[in-house]
Structures are given as C-alpha cells and as structure tokens.
Amino acid sequence: MTEKLILDGNRVADWMKEVLVERIGVLSKRGIVPCLATVLVGSNPSSATYVKMKGNACRKLGMRSIRVDLPENTTTSELIEEINKLNEDPNVHGILLQHPVPPHIDERTAFDAIRIEKDVDGVTTLGYAQNAFGIAQFPSCTPAAIMAILAYYDLEVAGKHAVVIGRSPILGKPVSAMLLNSNATVTTCHSRTANLEEIVRLGDIVVAAVGKPNFVKGSWIKQGAIVLDAGYNAGNVGDVDYKSCLLNASAITPVPAGVGPVTIATLLKHTVDAAER
Amino acid sequence: MTEKLILDGNRVADWMKEVLVERIGVLSKRGIVPCLATVLVGSNPSSATYVKMKGNACRKLGMRSIRVDLPENTTTSELIEEINKLNEDPNVHGILLQHPVPPHIDERTAFDAIRIEKDVDGVTTLGYAQNAFGIAQFPSCTPAAIMAILAYYDLEVAGKHAVVIGRSPILGKPVSAMLLNSNATVTTCHSRTANLEEIVRLGDIVVAAVGKPNFVKGSWIKQGAIVLDAGYNAGNVGDVDYKSCLLNASAITPVPAGVGPVTIATLLKHTVDAAER
Numbered sequence: 001m002t003e004k005l006i007l008d009g010n011r012v013a014d015w016m017k018e019v020l021v022e023r024i025g026v027l028s029k030r031g032i033v034p035c036l037a038t039v040l041v042g043s044n045p046s047s048a049t050y051v052k053m054k055g056n057a058c059r060k061l062g063m064r065s066i067r068v069d070l071p072e073n074t075t076t077s078e079l080i081e082e083i084n085k086l087n088e089d090p091n092v093h094g095i096l097l098q099h100p101v102p103p104h105i106d107e108r109t110a111f112d113a114i115r116i117e118k119d120v121d122g123v124t125t126l127g128y129a130q131n132a133f134g135i136a137q138f139p140s141c142t143p144a145a146i147m148a149i150l151a152y153y154d155l156e157v158a159g160k161h162a163v164v165i166g167r168s169p170i171l172g173k174p175v176s177a178m179l180l181n182s183n184a185t186v187t188t189c190h191s192r193t194a195n196l197e198e199i200v201r202l203g204d205i206v207v208a209a210v211g212k213p214n215f216v217k218g219s220w221i222k223q224g225a226i227v228l229d230a231g232y233n234a235g236n237v238g239d240v241d242y243k244s245c246l247l248n249a250s251a252i253t254p255v256p257a258g259v260g261p262v263t264i265a266t267l268l269k270h271t272v273d274a275a276e277r
Numbered sequence: 278m279t280e281k282l283i284l285d286g287n288r289v290a291d292w293m294k295e296v297l298v299e300r301i302g303v304l305s306k307r308g309i310v311p312c313l314a315t316v317l318v319g320s321n322p323s324s325a326t327y328v329k330m331k332g333n334a335c336r337k338l339g340m341r342s343i344r345v346d347l348p349e350n351t352t353t354s355e356l357i358e359e360i361n362k363l364n365e366d367p368n369v370h371g372i373l374l375q376h377p378v379p380p381h382i383d384e385r386t387a388f389d390a391i392r393i394e395k396d397v398d399g400v401t402t403l404g405y406a407q408n409a410f411g412i413a414q415f416p417s418c419t420p421a422a423i424m425a426i427l428a429y430y431d432l433e434v435a436g437k438h439a440v441v442i443g444r445s446p447i448l449g450k451p452v453s454a455m456l457l458n459s460n461a462t463v464t465t466c467h468s469r470t471a472n473l474e475e476i477v478r479l480g481d482i483v484v485a486a487v488g489k490p491n492f493v494k495g496s497w498i499k500q501g502a503i504v505l506d507a508g509y510n511a512g513n514v515g516d517v518d519y520k521s522c523l524l525n526a527s528a529i530t531p532v533p534a535g536v537g538p539v540t541i542a543t544l545l546k547h548t549v550d551a552a553e554r
Contacts, residue, residue, distance in 0.1 A: 108410070129406035133385070133446055159471045167457055169410055176465075180444055183469040185476060188453075192460040194436045199462060202479075 005153065005251035007228070009145075012152045013261035016269060017061060023272050024062050034275035035064035036094045036120065036267070037086045041079060041101045042072040046234075051098050057264050063271065066092060076106045080113040087115040094120030094271035099170065117277070120270035123170055132177040138270045143175035145262035146207060146228050147182065155205075155226055155251060158183035163200050165189045165216065165239075166209030171230055175207055196220075208239035218244025227252040230259050282430065282528035284505070286422075289429045290538035293546060294338060300549050301339050311552035312341035313371045313397065313544070314363045318356060318378045319349035323511075328375050334541050340548065343369060353383045357390040364392040371397030371548035376447065394554070397547035400447055409454040415547045420452035422539035423484060423505050424459065432482075432503055432528060435460035440477050442466045442493065442516075443486030448507055452484055473497075485516035495521025504529040507536050 024034060036058050038051045051067065058065035068082055079101070086092045095118045101107050111123040119127050122140035130136035131143075139147075150157055162184040166172030172188060180186045189199055200206055200220040206227045208216045213233040218241060221227060227249045231239025238255030246252055253259050301311060313335050315328045328344065335342035345359055356378070363369045372395045378384050388400040396404050399417035407413035408420075416424075427434055439461040443449030449465060457463045466476055477483055477497040483504045485493045490510040495518060498504060504526045508516025515532030523529055530536050 108412075125406040125410065126403050128409065129402040132405065132409065132450060133402065135385075159469050161471070161476070173409060173454075173457075177450075180450075180465055180467075183467070185464065185466050185470040187462065187464040188457055189462050190457075190460070192436050193462040194438070199438070 004246060004249065007149050007153060007251055007253040007258060009149065009253060009258040009261045012149050013265035015152065016148070016262070016265040020061055020265075020268055020272050023276070027272070027275055028062070032275055033062070033064045034058075034094075034268075034272045035066060035092050036096060036271045037066040037068060037089075037092045039068045039070065039079070039082060039086070039095065039097045041070045041074050041098070041105065044100075047098045047100075054096065054264060054267060057268060058271070061268060063268065064091075072102055074102075074105070076104075076109055079105060079110050083110065083113040087113075087118060092118065093274040094118055094267075096121045096267065097123065099123070118274060120267060120274055122174070122270075128169065128174060131174050132181075134181040137273070139178060140170045140174045141263045141266040141270070142171050142209075142230050142259060143178050144266045145259050146175055146230060147178050148262055148266060149228065149253065149259065150205075150226070153251065157205065159185075160204040161185045161187070161202055162205040162207065163187045163189060163203030164207045164209065165196070165200065166207075166211070166230075168209065171209040172207075175209065175230070179205070179207075210239045212239055213237040214239070214241040216240045216245060218247050221245050221248040223248050224250045226250060228259060229253050229255050231255065232260055281523060281526065284426050284430060284528055284530040284535060286426065286530060286535040286538040289426055290542035292429065293425070293539070293542040297338055297542075297545055297549050300553070304549070304552055305339070309552055310339070310341045311335075311371075311545075311549045312343060312369050313373060313548045314343040314345060314366075314369045316345045316347065316356070316359060316363070316372065316374045318347045318351050318375070318382065321377075324375045324377075331373065331541060331544060334545060335548070338545060340545065341368075349379055351379075351382070353381075353386055356382060356387050360387065360390040364390075364395060369395065370551040371395055371544075373398045373544065374400065376400070395551060397544060397551055399451070399547075405446065405451060408451050409458075411458040414550070416455060417447045417451045418540045418543040418547070419448050419486075419507050419536060420455050421543045422536050423452055423507060424455050425539055425543060426505065426530065426536065427482075427503070430528065434482065436462075437481040438462045438464070438479055439482040439484065440464045440466060440480030441484045441486065442473070442477065443484075443488070443507075445486065448486040449484075452486065452507070456482070456484075487516045489516060490514040491516070491518040493517045493522060495524050498522050498525040500525050501527045503527060505536060506530050506532050508532065509537055 229238035229240040332342040506515035506517040
C-alpha cells in the first residue's frame with residue numbers, strides 16, 4: 001500500500017496562528033487590537049456554535065471579538081442598520097454575517113452592506129469578482145483555506161485537473177475561481193451534472209462542497225488524487241466518505257480537523273490583515 | 278453523413294434587432310433615443326474598425342452613438358475623466374471602452390470607472406460578479422451572445438458538459454459562469470491545461486475563446502458536439518479550424534457571421550435596456 005498523506009488542518013491552522021500571534025504583538029505596540037464582529041440572526045444552533053467558535057478563536061490569540069445577536073424576526077433593513085454601525089466603528093476591523101440568515105432576509109443585500117475593507121469573510125459581490133480576477137484582499141475563507149492547505153503541503157495545482165462538486169457563491173464558485181487562477185484546469189459540478197462519478201474520476205484534485213454527508217464515494221476517486229472535504233454536516237461528518245476515499249487518494253483532509261480549523265485561521269488572518277491597514 | 282446545423286449569427290442578430298426596432302419606436306414616442314458612447318484610446322486599426330461597426334449598428338436601428346477618440350498617450354486619470362463625463366451625461370445610456378487600451382493604462386480601473394447602470398458591455402468588476410451570481414443587468418456581450426445563440430436554436434445546455442477554452446475576464450470566465458448558471462457542468466481550460474485535446478473531447482458544448490487562429494482542431498471534437506467560436510483573428514479567422522471541426526460537430530458557428538454579429542446585437546440590446554430605465 002502506498003503511503004497516504006493526511007492533510008492535517010490543525011497543523012496548518014497552528015502554523016498560521018503562530019505567524020498571527022507575532023503580528024498581533026506588533027499591532028498591540030501601536031495600540032491596535034484586531035477586532036472581529038460577528039452578526040448572528042436567529043437561533044440556529046449550528047450557527048450559534050460557529051459564531052461562538054470564531055469568537056473564542058479570536059480571544060485565544062489576543063484579538064477582540066464583538067458579538068451582535070439579532071432576533072429571528074429581524075428585517076433586512078434592520079440587519080443592514082446593524083452592519084452599518086459596525087462599518088462606521090473604527091475599532092471593528094472585520095465583520096462576519098453568519099450564513100445562513102432566516103429566509104425572509106435578503107442575504108445577498110445584507111452581505112453587500114458589509115464595507116469591502118471589513119469583508120474578512122469574503123462574501124460581498126464585489127469581493128467575489130475581485131477574487132475571480134485574482135485581486136481580492138479577502139477571498140471567501142473556506143476556499144482560501146483549501147488553497148492554504150494545498151500550499152502548506154506543497155501540493156502542485158498548476159496543470160492539474162481540479163473537480164469541484166458544488167457551486168455556491170461562498171464555496172463552490174470561489175474555490176473554482178481560485179484553483180483556476182492557480183493554473184488548474186477546473187471542472188465545476190453540481191446537482192444537475194449528468195455523470196458525476198465519471199467526472200469526479202477525472203480529478204487530480206477533488207473538492208467536495210456539496211453539503212451532503214458522506215456523499216463522495218471511494219470508487220469515484222482516481223488513484224492518487226488529492227481529496228479536500230469542505231463539508232461539515234450534522235454529527236461532525238464531511239461530504240466525503242472518508243474511509244472509502246482514503247483507499248484511492250494520495251492525500252485527503254479528514255473531518256473534523258481538516259478544512260474547518262484552517263477556515264477559522266483564515267478568518268483571523270484576514271481580520272489581522274484588515275487591522276494592519 | 279448526419280445533417281449539420283450551421284449556427285447563423287446574422288439570423289440571430291436580425292431577429293434580436295427586429296425586437297429592438299419596436300422597442301426603440303416606443304422609446305422615441307417618449308422622446309428618448311438610446312445612445313451608446315464608445316471610447317477608443319489610441320489608433321489600433323482593428324479597435325478602430327470595431328468601434329466604427331458598433332456606431333454604424335446603432336445608427337442603422339435609429340439609435341444615437343457618440344464617439345470619444347483619445348490619443349495613444351492618454352493617462353488612466355484622463356481616461357477616467359472622460360468616462361465620468363459620460364457617466365454624468367443623462368443622454369448617454371451605455372458606455373463602451375474599447376478593449377484593449379494601450380498598456381500604460383490601468384484597464385481594470387478604467388473599466389470600473391463606468392457606472393454600472395451604463396456598463397452595457399459588461400466589463401466592470403461588480404458586473405462580473407453579478408453575472409456569476411446570475412443577477413447581472415448586463416453580462417459581457419460575447420458570453421451573452423453565445424448564450425443567445427444556444428437559446429435561439431433551442432440547444433439544451435442543462436446537464437451537458439461544456440468545455441471553455443480561455444479564461445479572460447471578459448470572455449472565458451464569464452461564459453463559464455453563464456453556462457454553469459444554465460446548469461451545464463463546466464470545465465475551463467487555458468494555456469496551462471495539461472491534456473487539452475483530451476479535455477476538449479469531453480465537451481458536449483465547446484467554446485473557443487483563445488485568440489489563436491484555427492487553434493481548435495477537428496480531432497478534438499466529440500461526435501455530435503456543439504462548437505461555438507468566440508475568436509476573431511486577423512483576416513476574419515476564428516479560433517476554431519472550421520473545416521475539420523465541422524466533421525464531428527452537430528452544430529457550429531462560422532467565422533465571420535457567427536458569434537460576432539450577435540455580440541453587437543447584444544450590445545445594442547443592453548443599450549436599449551438601459552434607455553428604458
């Protein structure tokens with residue numbers, strides 16, 4: 001059996017945080033404490049957990065975090081008002097609106113209310129295009145985390161065939177764009193893809209961003225492919241059927257401790273970037 | 278031999294223009310004449326020809342066109358000043374900055390100076406993302422023309438595998454996004470793609486946007502594929518080797534009289550759309 005590379009997200013995240021601690025130290029000498037504001041609308045328990053994790057991660061590194069919790073029945077314009085307060089607050093460097101918001105809210109409009117200089121989660125429409133053009137300050141955090149893992153482990157992207165399963169505006173589409181900008185040939189698949197297994201089998205790099213537990217099966221994975229699981233479903237289960245995919249993959253992210261911790265480290269990094277400006 | 282469908286761009290463009298003539302008639306009763314401003318920097322002869330064609334196309338339909346010709350040594354800020362005048366002019370409904378501008382100009386910044394309501398050529402960064410999210414008023418004209426040809430001839434896109442060769446911000450990337458939003462599985466290829474012929478051979482729909490004459494060969498085309506040639510090289514030559522590609526294709530755009538005239542009709546349509554608002 002060939003050796004498998006388990007892409008350890010905690011290791012990548014720890015390395016990123018080490019660098020951040022130094023930068024946060026330099027900032028503190030200038031009297032600046034990087035501050036992330038998280039906005040949570042409603043009481044979705046997973047969303048509440050994510051927001052809490054992000055706040056804790058900030059504090060652990062010596063950063064500030066502000067938490068804005070809004071009731072389920074908040075209107076789009078009330079939400080935008082709250083975002084605008086954070087836009088105006090010079091002590092807030094990054095703003096994260098936890099996705100998803102309740103269905104009566106126009107999420108796109110709310111995302112776009114975040115000032116681009118504070119869009120550390122990379123969710124604005126303008127930020128999306130800047131990322132697609134390779135000129136974004138803050139690309140979406142999960143796509144950026146995937147690229148960071150590939151870079152950390154020195155895995156070649158240029159000239160490879162990357163297959164992305166999923167086309168959401170904050171995950172499938174931007175990670176496709178980033179892989180393309182890193183000179184991969186990129187195929188984006190989705191629920192309407194006719195022969196998904198066959199297409200996934202073409203991938204030298206496979207990114208699962210479907211939101212369905214254990215969706216990608218080992219038999220879909222080409223021998224030697226790199227598998228990145230951006231899924232995070234109930235019960236700490238990824239989009240990739242890890243056990244079976246491990247057989248053919250040369251490198252693979254587990255869930256948990258794969259893409260997740262690097263996503264949070266990326267969010268912190270973007271907030272520190274914003275504070276340094 | 279199976280029958281070949283030659284995708285006649287003139288026919289699609291004529292049909293689009295018929296609809297426009299009616300809409301322009303309605304506008305004229307309100308005292309509005311749709312007006313496209315074209316901005317040309319320098320004296321590239323092909324660019325001058327394109328700008329002239331676009332102006333003529335406007336006049337033929339009873340639209341106005343304004344032509345701003347600037348010297349080769351125009352600076353980025355001088356160009357932006359001119360664009361701002363057109364942004365402010367209520368009689369100008371659409372602004373087209375002819376690509377490419379001289380290399381000393383920051384084209385991206387100049388494109389982004391165009392107010393989004395007047396970006397009828399679909400070149401702004403924000404417009405790019407809106408297109409990728411399927412919410413653009415004015416997608417880039419050539420990608421929109423390709424989609425219009427597919428729609429006119431009732432060619433199914435959903436569930437098909439589309440292979441796009443090229444990744445420019447105004448052609449390869451936005452046409453990939455539009456095909457994806459129409460539920461195709463989309464592979465984007467480029468100069469760094471390792472096994473291009475093999476990948477192109479997967480395509481049920483092949484879009485050539487390379488800028489190299491006769492680049493795509495017949496042996497690369499899967500039997501029955503639809504071939505769309507967005508290239509337009511010196512001497513009226515496309516990116517597709519038409520003669521050899523015709524053998525395997527079920528449908529194909531010629532050059533000239535393929536994507537080109539539909540691109541111009543799309544530009545006119547967008548200008549009329551803008552005038553109606």
